[in-house]
Amino acid sequence: MMQYKGYLGKVEFDSDAQILHGEVLGIRDVVTFQGSSVRELKKAFRDSIDDYLTFCRQRGEAPDKPHSGQFIVRIDSDLHRKANMLASASGKSLNSLVADAVAKEVAHEWPSKSDKRQPVRGRRRKSMSQ
Numbered sequence: 001m002m003q004y005k006g007y008l009g010k011v012e013f014d015s016d017a018q019i020l021h022g023e024v025l026g027i028r029d030v031v032t033f034q035g036s037s038v039r040e041l042k043k044a045f046r047d048s049i050d051d052y053l054t055f056c057r058q059r060g061e062a063p064d065k066p067h068s069g070q071f072i073v074r075i076d077s078d079l080h081r082k083a084n085m086l087a088s089a090s091g092k093s094l095n096s097l098v099a100d101a102v103a104k105e106v107a108h109e110w111p112s113k114s115d116k117r118q119p120v121r122g123r124r125r126k127s128m129s130q
Helices: 040-059 077-089 094-109
Strands: 002-004 007-014 017-025 031-036
Touching: 002 040, 007 040, 017 040, 031 040, 077 094
Parallel strands: none
Antiparallel strands: 002 007, 007 017, 017 031
């Protein structure tokens, strides 16, 4: 994944053409980029985002924002009730409880650059007593 001005780009390698190519995620318009090296790819990604923003400005349209920070979650009514009770008992809003749970899951699957640990899937660490 690549990031620039809040936009994310997904990158793939085309072995037949011997190029790296990608697409900007989370917007309605199709914005692509490509390069034959990592340096070219990064520049093409940034240029594509800048071109998209310029194009939107020229059309007099607001560009799609990658994410608004709001989404609707549909869950079973019993889970909703239990989550609401847990949030209340914890002194949190339901929104805070859900945001914390999502942040925890994302951090586990997609560690920040400062967190050098990688998730270990399919293996359990053995304790010293085993």
